[in-house]
Amino acid sequence: MIEVHNLDKVYQSEEGPVNALEGIDLEIDEGEIFGIIGPSGAGKSTLIRCLNLLERPTRGQVIIDDKDLTDLTISQLREARKEIGMIFQNFNLLNSRTVAENVAFCLEIAGEKKEDINPKVKRLLKLVGLADKADNYPSQLSGGQQQRVGIARALANDPKVLLCDEATSSLDPETTHSILELLQDINQELGITIVLITHEMEVIKEICTQVAVIEGGEIVEQGHVLDIFTTPQEPVTKKFLQRVINANVPEELLSRVTVNNPGQGRLIKLSFTGRSAGQPIVSKFVHTHQVEANILYGNIDKIQGTPFGTLIIELTGEREQVKTGIKDLNEQSGIRIEVIEGAESINLSN
Ligand SMILES: Nc1ncnc2c1ncn2[C@@H]1O[C@H](COP(=O)(O)OP(=O)(O)OP(=O)(O)O)[C@@H](O)[C@H]1O
Numbered sequence: 046m047i048e049v050h051n052l053d054k055v056y057q058s059e060e061g062p063v064n065a066l067e068g069i070d071l072e073i074d075e076g077e078i079f080g081i082i083g084p085s086g087a088g089k090s091t092l093i094r095c096l097n098l099l100e101r102p103t104r105g106q107v108i109i110d111d112k113d114l115t116d117l118t119i120s121q122l123r124e125a126r127k128e129i130g131m132i133f134q135n136f137n138l139l140n141s142r143t144v145a146e147n148v149a150f151c152l153e154i155a156g157e158k159k160e161d162i163n164p165k166v167k168r169l170l171k172l173v174g175l176a177d178k179a180d181n182y183p184s185q186l187s188g189g190q191q192q193r194v195g196i197a198r199a200l201a202n203d204p205k206v207l208l209c210d211e212a213t214s215s216l217d218p219e220t221t222h223s224i225l226e227l228l229q230d231i232n233q234e235l236g237i238t239i240v241l242i243t244h245e246m247e248v249i250k251e252i253c254t255q256v257a258v259i260e261g262g263e264i265v266e267q268g269h270v271l272d273i274f275t276t277p278q279e280p281v282t283k284k285f286l287q288r289v290i291n292a293n294v295p296e297e298l299l300s301r302v303t304v305n306n307p308g309q310g311r312l313i314k315l316s317f318t319g320r321s322a323g324q325p326i327v328s329k330f331v332h333t334h335q336v337e338a339n340i341l342y343g344n345i346d347k348i349q350g351t352p353f354g355t356l357i358i359e360l361t362g363e364r365e366q367v368k369t370g371i372k373d374l375n376e377q378s379g380i381r382i383e384v385i386e387g388a389e390s391i392n393l394s395n
Pocket residue numbers: 056057058063064065083084085086087088089090091092244
């Protein structure tokens with residue numbers, strides 16, 4: 046549905062060229078909710094704006110629905126953009142127009158027949174839950190309601206793709222949740238492919254199926270959200286995940302373990318998914334190995350409907366027993382083990 050090949054974007058600034066994006070490759074399937082996450086300055090906004098050529102790439106291709114946008118004439122591009130809706134962090138509504146007029150505006154520009162505009166606006170406002178706000182002005186609406194107008198406007202030309210540029214970043218958590226739910230409904234009911242950029246892993250966790258992590262203008266990691274949550278590879282991904290999984294062992298616990306049991310206690314973090322999330326892993330482990338297990342932290346969450354658990358346990362016992370036990374655990378499918386720093390590390394690969 047969307048393909049990006051070897052895309053670069055260089056801005057010319059007074060201080061010289063800025064390499065905002067380098068060698069970006071992406072493939073986004075039809076019907077996907079694809080998230081792009083990265084820290085400030087990573088290139089997220091530039092990338093999403095390159096997808097509809099609001100920002101022209103310096104090099105590379107953007108292919109949407111088999112059309113290479115970088116090859117189109119201005120009028121062909123205008124036509125192709127009707128298939129790509131976009132919503133923004135600050136909503137970008139026209140304050141002098143009512144809610145209905147904001148939505149009607151795109152239809153007027155697209156040359157839609159006058160008699161078709163009103164019923165379509167009504168339908169769109171109903172879809173986003175604002176049927177009763179048609180005659181209000183944007184200043185009379187909450188942030189969440191304004192974003193709903195933005196969504197109705199973005200859907201006016203029946204797009205196949207919806208681009209969301211930090212669409213929930215200026216909203217409180219509850220409103221964020223309701224907007225994400227609306228986006229998910231739109232994706233499921235209308236089959237629209239959604240690409241969103243965000244700096245919040247919560248947003249990725251809540252609605253995305255695939256995620257790409259961008260840092261310094263490059264995609265450093267991408268894959269299915271569940272895989273990235275359970276086996277993150279890059280430090281930047283791990284940092285984002287810490288904020289949502291919150292499975293860091295407090296310093297004081299760590300020092301207690303190493304002070305009381307020098308060279309003995311080992312802290313391990315288990316991440317488990319799917320069927321293994323419902324298994325009595327720890328009791329089975331203690332039963333089989335002569336090792337004590339003290340649970341310091343535990344949490345079970347759901348990502349894309351799949352249970353996903355995290356456990357942090359302190360293991361004490363004979364060194365060899367502990368080592369064998371950890372290796373056994375590591376061989377079980379669906380379980381990922383990390384020996385946490387501060388405890389004597391064990392090489393899990395041999
Ligand atoms: N018009 C511009 N001229 C020059 N440099 C720019 C321009 N727009 C962005 N940049 C630079 O390009 C890089 C990527 O910026 P971009 O806004 O895409 O990042 P971002 O990940 O969206 O950041 P944020 O989350 O803070 O919005 C940054 O170094 C930024 O300073």
